[in-house]
Amino acid sequence: MAAERSERAKSQEPRLSASLIVVNQRNEILLVQRNPKSSAFAGVHVFPGGNYDFSQDAGSLEMTAIRESFEETGILLASSSSTGRFPGDAELDEARERIHSQKELFGEFLGRWGLKAEAARLERFTMWTTPANQPRRFKTQFYITFLSNPSASSNAGSTKFTSGDKLDRLPTPDGGQEVVAARFVHISDILREVANRQIMLMPPQYYIVKTLLPLLEGRSTTEEQKAKVERMARGSFGGLDINPMPMKVEAVEEAQKAQQRKGWSCLVYEGDEARGGVKGRRHRSLIKFEKPGVVQEIELQRNFDVYDEDVVKGLIQENEKSKL
DSSP, X not given: OHHHHHHHHHHHSOEEEEEEEEEOTTSEEEEEEEOTTOSSSTTOEEOSEEEOOHHHHTTOHHHHHHHHHHHHHOOOOEEEOXXXXXXXXXXXXXXXXXXXXXXXXXXXXXXXXXXXXXXGGOEEEEEEEOOTTSSSOEEEEEEEEEOOOGGGOHHHHTTTOSSSBOOSSOSSTTSSSSEEEEEEEEHHHHHHHHHTTSSOBOHHHHHHHHHHGGGSOSSSOOHHHHHHHHHHHHSTTTTOEEOOEEXXXXXXXXXXXXXXXXXXXXXXXXXXXXXXXXXXXXEEEEEEEEETTEEEEEEEEEOXXXXXXXXXXXXXXXXXXXXX
């Protein structure tokens, strides 16, 4: 019995993973759609990413994010030496297949072409841990990066995929077993498609997109917008470690509102009054599931200024004290 409990506890330990928010010059974000037949998160749209692999990623979650984004979309955040040649599409596709099937290490591929992964271009943008009541758990570090102008950057231009729908090749080298589509979508269009139930986002992705919306207005990314995002990423927000806690809607909503929310679930985040935060503070998501793991509707409730460094820093300090 003890061995059984130990094995169950081990299976519940969250697996380290990384995900990359790629923003192009049009304030579009790169989304990939998971296979609708997948056993987990079927059909949902996510940012490219995956599990940390020690042999592939050399102790770096930044490398995980870069490698997985390359495997899933073909976009390679790497630079070549001044004398080297950046690989073409056919060579990139061959490398994606070899790396995905573990026939070649990502580092070996980079070394063979004289490439260097541009990990310094990635900024932390929150970490999320799957709730303890889920059978498959992940501790995912989200990063954000901006694509350079294709005309000025070999890594962007080489993929021929820096905006719009990707239709030229399968997005993954495994024949679409994990990911069936990849495309850039303007941040406001993402939320419109979610509202119209054209696409589904999971709570972390929805939270991040909602957070970025006021920072990336318009259809052309400005240096001022980049600076705002980078400042936020390098501040307390970027280092937020969010551990959603499932609660019954009745526990966080008034009786009448809870009745209207029948069939909904609630995830409460750090700093919410239901997690010991100041009275009246909301930091939670209300979710209606179409079926297990498939979100039908989602609503973020957050009534504090997440763009104020002092406010977010205070929330973190408050949460640390509550753990003592």
